[in-house]
Amino acid sequence: MKIIFNQAEVKQSRRLLRRNMPLAEQLIWEKLRNRQLSGYKFKRQYSVNNFVVDFFCPETNLAIELDGESHFDKTDSQDKDVDRQKKIELFGIKFIRFTNNEVYHNLDGVLQIIKENLTRPLLGKERG
Numbered sequence: 105m106k107i108i109f110n111q112a113e114v115k116q117s118r119r120l121l122r123r124n125m126p127l128a129e130q131l132i133w134e135k136l137r138n139r140q141l142s143g144y145k146f147k148r149q150y151s152v153n154n155f156v157v158d159f160f161c162p163e164t165n166l167a168i169e170l171d172g173e174s175h176f177d178k179t180d181s182q183d184k185d186v187d188r189q190k191k192i193e194l195f196g197i198k199f200i201r202f203t204n205n206e207v208y209h210n211l212d213g214v215l216q217i218i219k220e221n222l223t224r225p226l227l228g229k230e231r232g
Contacts, residue, residue: 108152108153108195109150109151109152113154114151114154114156117151117156119149121149121156125148126170126172126204127204127208128170128172128204128207128208129148129158129159129170131207131208131211132158132159132168132170132207132211132214133148133159135211135215136148136159136218141215141218141219141222142219142222144161144163144164144222145161145162145163146159146160146161146168147159147160147161147162150167152167152192152195152197153191153192153195155188155191155192157169157192157199158170160197161222164198164221164222164223165196165197165198166197166198166199166200166218166221166222167192167197167198167199167200168200168201168202168218169185169189169199169200169201169202170201170202170203170204170207171185171201171202171203171204172203172204185201189201198221200217200218200221202214202217
């Protein structure tokens with residue numbers, strides 16, 4: 105069986121993304137790290153197949169994506185995001201996304217929505 109989570113082929117990319125996190129990701133990470141949000145463990149720049157998601161909660165199979173300006177600059181960017189999300193969801197992962205502006209202007213609201221989506225999956229194994 106092929107490993108689909110945190111594949112070695114994507115490791116360098118994940119490291120680079122962690123070193124160069126945009127401000128919105130840094131703000132969210134400060135609230136998610138060390139089980140600060142309802143006691144759930146989150147990982148940043150976690151890979152699913154060949155895709156890297158910004159944040160992932162293995163206990164609940166919840167992926168969180170933050171969309172910056174680059175996601176809205178090109179007409180095909182949003183289509184690619186939707187296609188990518190559908191492919192990730194095929195692995196039983198729930199996906200929620202926010203814009204950077206939502207994080208900057210309503211961090212508490214974003215965290216509340218994340219909390220509301222932290223439910224354990226009915227099927228599937230937890231990922232570590």
